[in-house]
Amino acid sequence: MKIVVLGAGAWGTALAMSAARHPAGHHVTLWARDAQQVAHMQAQRHNARYLPDITFAPSLTIAGGDPAALVQGADLAVIGTPMAALRTMLQALHACTTPVAWLCKGFEAVPAAGTGTGLLAHEVHAQVAPHMPAGVLSGPSFAQEVARAQPTALVAASQHASVRDALVAAFHSPSLRVYANDDIVGVEVGGAVKNVLAIATGLCDGLQLGLNARAALITRGLAELTRLGVALGARTDTFMGLSGLGDLVLTATGDLSRNRRVGLLLAQGQTLAQAVESLGHVAEGVYCARTVVQRAQSLGVQMPIAQGVVALLDGRITAAQAVVQLMGRDPTVESICP
Numbered sequence: 001m002k003i004v005v006l007g008a009g010a011w012g013t014a015l016a017m018s019a020a021r022h023p024a025g026h027h028v029t030l031w032a033r034d035a036q037q038v039a040h041m042q043a044q045r046h047n048a049r050y051l052p053d054i055t056f057a058p059s060l061t062i063a064g065g066d067p068a069a070l071v072q073g074a075d076l077a078v079i080g081t082p083m084a085a086l087r088t089m090l091q092a093l094h095a096c097t098t099p100v101a102w103l104c105k106g107f108e109a110v111p112a113a114g115t116g117t118g119l120l121a122h123e124v125h126a127q128v129a130p131h132m133p134a135g136v137l138s139g140p141s142f143a144q145e146v147a148r149a150q151p152t153a154l155v156a157a158s159q160h161a162s163v164r165d166a167l168v169a170a171f172h173s174p175s176l177r178v179y180a181n182d183d184i185v186g187v188e189v190g191g192a193v194k195n196v197l198a199i200a201t202g203l204c205d206g207l208q209l210g211l212n213a214r215a216a217l218i219t220r221g222l223a224e225l226t227r228l229g230v231a232l233g234a235r236t237d238t239f240m241g242l243s244g245l246g247d248l249v250l251t252a253t254g255d256l257s258r259n260r261r262v263g264l265l266l267a268q269g270q271t272l273a274q275a276v277e278s279l280g281h282v283a284e285g286v287y288c289a290r291t292v293v294q295r296a297q298s299l300g301v302q303m304p305i306a307q308g309v310v311a312l313l314d315g316r317i318t319a320a321q322a323v324v325q326l327m328g329r330d331p332t333v334e335s336i337c338p
Contacts, residue, residue, distance in 0.1 A: 001026045001075040003170050004098075006067050006089060008032035008041065010050035010143035011103050012080020015171065017051075017147050020060040022173050029061040031070055038064040054147045067092055074098045076166045078137070083108060083284060087124050094129040099163045101135045101156070105191030106288035107295060117298050118291030120188045120232075135163040136184060137171070138191040139242040140250035142257075149175040155243045156180050157187035179242065186238030189229035194248040195259045195285030196292050196306050197221035201252035202263020203312070203319055217305065218252050224303045226336045228292070231299040236336070259285035266312065267319050289313055304329060 003026050005016040016030040032038045041047055041062045046055050056062075063070060067089070071077040077098045079089050083106035093100060102125075107118035119127070125134050135158025146152050156167035156178050164180040172178040181187055200221065204213050225248065226239040238244055251257045262283050265275035276286060289310050296303045308322040317325070 001166075001170055002073065003028045003076045003078065004031060004067075004071050004074045005029070005078045005080050006031045006071075007080030007085075007103075008037060008047060008050075008062075009080060009082070010047075011141075011146075012078070013047045013051055014143035014147040015078065015080065015103065015137070016060060017054070017056060018149070018173065018176055019170055020057040021149070022170070024169075025059075026170065027061075028059065029063050029070065031063050031065075031067055033064070035064050038062055051144065051147050054144075068096060071096050071098050076101065076170050078103065078170075080104075082106075083121065083288065086121055087128060090125055090128040090132075094132065096132070099133045099135075099160070099166045100129075101137050101158070101163060101167055103137055104284070105138060105188070105195060106284040107192055107291040109287060109291055110294070117295045118288065120185070120192065122184050122188060133160040133163050134158065135160060135167065136188055136191070137167055137178075138187050138247070140246040142250070142254060144256060146176065151175055151177075153177040153179065153242055153246075155187050155241065157182065157184040157243070159184060181238065181241070181243075183235045183238045185232050186229050186234030187243040189232060189234055190225060190239055190243040190247055192284075192288055193225040193228060193292055193306070194221075194244075194251050195283070196289045196309050197225065197248060197285075198251040198257055198259035199263040199266075199283075199285045199289070199309050199313075200305050200322075202257075202260035202265075203267050203309075203322065204263070205260075206264040206267025207319055207323065209323065214253070218248060221252070221305050222248055223334075223336045224305055227301050228296050228299070228303065230336070231296075231301050258283040262286060272313055272315070285309075286313065 005012050019026050020028040077100045079102040083104040139154035141152050156164045158164050168178045262275045293310050311317045
């Protein structure tokens, strides 16, 4: 297969590296927007900013220039940019006939002066390039581990069987299992909301509230995530799989999780600006938390944990007050329903 990965952040780079060492002998190109980064990666044969200790396979090609021209004739294009850049990239590729998949997890932010609610990636795709066969590759995964060929399982979700098949053929390997799923709504909701819940869990751990509290937070967070997904048209069983429970557990408890790290730093008394600056990478949960809550409110879905995270990020409550608010809620039955 000829595969082009557009975006040389940690996750795009890791997947390009994984595909380049595939037993099938794929022809893989990793594209970066910045010409200086392209030159450095070509010369040094590693991504110095994101994965500095892991060397590229000799077969991996590094390129810059026009992404649409690069994608022409490819069997699969994978967009590895953050959510904020997805719309622009899809617009650039809208005339291409190559199957496209994205890696970003989140809701598109609504401009500060704008109206409406933030969109999931497949909803952005429906606006920008509705005739393009497309999907998402998601699931519990840290870029460093995929780049090092440590065992990982992901989900290829699309309404198009051809896209699911292309993603499986491109990435399913001895170190990376790829499961197909046609519930793209559920897979995307799981990937987006778990980042917000991971901030809450990091806060829980940073405040040393204990393992009981962590287990309760993850479990009730999964209920919130499922409620929103079902309201958006997803299947409940999707959230019991890799892109729901699996991704939530990894991001909420793993030491490599940037979103969990934000919660830990806030619990230590850092400001949001200080916490984000110290990461050096994008923490999608920070940018989509408010949009998640707005989308839930527009559908009448209760998400008290996510609402607490937004209030904390906005500086309207302290970490301790967030805990008091959650523990002080009225008794209810255990259910995904409000």
